[in-house]
Amino acid sequence: MYRAWTRTLPVAAALAVLAVGTAGCSGDTTPSEVASKAASAVQSVGAGLDAAAADAKKKLDSVKDGVDAKTDVRLGTPAKDADGRSTVPVTVSNTADGAKSFAVQVDFRDPGGNLLDTVVMTVSDVAAGATGQGTARSTRALSGDVAASVGTALRY
Template sequence: MAARHRTRRATGGAALAPALSAVLAGCSGDESPADTARKAESAVGSIASEASEAVGSATAEAGQRLDAIRGGTDVKDDVRTGPLVTGSDGRARTEVTVRNTDDASRSFAVQVDFRDAGGRLVDTVIVTVDHVQTGHSATATARGTRDLPGEVRAEVARALRY
């Protein structure tokens, strides 16, 4: 079965706190890990602005959402990013490959940070990869949310298998 995947973007702005508060308030304790991951994607994807301070805030919120995935296992070592390319839209993108080393089919939530040449965080996205069979790998595309100036690199900030 082919793995499904989605990319959600995180940048921040003046609407950061109210937008995330609304999403976070709507989360119940009865969610499945997949529901929690999707809400993390939604929370991160609902924020849109260019302010670098807000990128850090969005990253913190994304981290909180990933922390809310119950039963998630840290698998950062099982995730790789490919070469960074710039699309015709001017946005950086990289392929994210997850490897399922568990003994059952699992899904993944991966936070990818884009950093400039000085190491400053300039963008963040969360990618999910659903239903990766045991012993298999699957890919998703992490795509930046805006044009990023100069040299940029992508790194896996966090990765959870659930």
């Protein structure tokens, strides 16, 4: 069983809105107004990424007695589900002497390495010496090729 904590990182959406807004300029909008709106949108996206990173850190920091388990986590091949959201199988290996749970931050990135979304999920009650599985799912549809990586993993 797994539980997902998620926070959307609206990079692609903001860029799409920015592109539409720029392409749809009427004669009443000056180039400097468009540039100003674009700068504000980019600043807003940066603030959203900072907030998402802080939110993920807060969730991971709430794990009591967690130890680094990044080397015990394997991600499968990213795919798209019926809703267009990116998914990736997550497998954790419990090398501890007793049953443990795992909190795993999965980052979804575009081919350029830009962060698109991040999900913090748990795989609960994995027996000693066993593996547990879950699926990380982006919080929204992500377009194009998407890669997934483990940001942080804690065993507790």
